[in-house]
Amino acid sequence: MADTEQTYKFDVKMTCGGCSGAVTRALQKAQANGPGISSYDVNLDKQEVVVNGSIPYDDVLAVIKKTGKEVRSGGVVPKEVVP
Template identity: 60%
Template sequence: AQHQYQFNVKMTCSGCSGAVTRALSKAEGIESYEVNLEKQEVTVNTDQTYEYVHEKIAKTGKEVSLSVFRSHSSTTLMTIDR
């Protein structure tokens, strides 16, 4: 099933967003992603689990907070605060 996850990631410069971009580009099962430095948001379309994607972003050392999960197989909208 295809999922969309939206993470709030604390990024202060293009180096920060670049680190997140590199981490996601190397991750398996990521169909597409958007890293928005201005909004400090990362949106990921993938068939991977939330935990997998969260871990990949967290490994960059960036603070990952409130996120939104959308499953394209249903109309579920779930907010996760970690």
């Protein structure tokens, strides 16, 4: 199987528990609707969303943007290289 696990980190403007809850619910729904997202963490204090899975970056970005929250930045977290 060619799908490899990736970690994506997003800087998302979330000002309250309702904001982080909306993002959490969107990711929860995406995870339940099919393979791709293995885990996620929504951190209101850091205004950060971390997603692990084999889902393409653009698909995760679209899920978060559907909530109406501003995604200020995002990208793939490089895997640690173990010598």
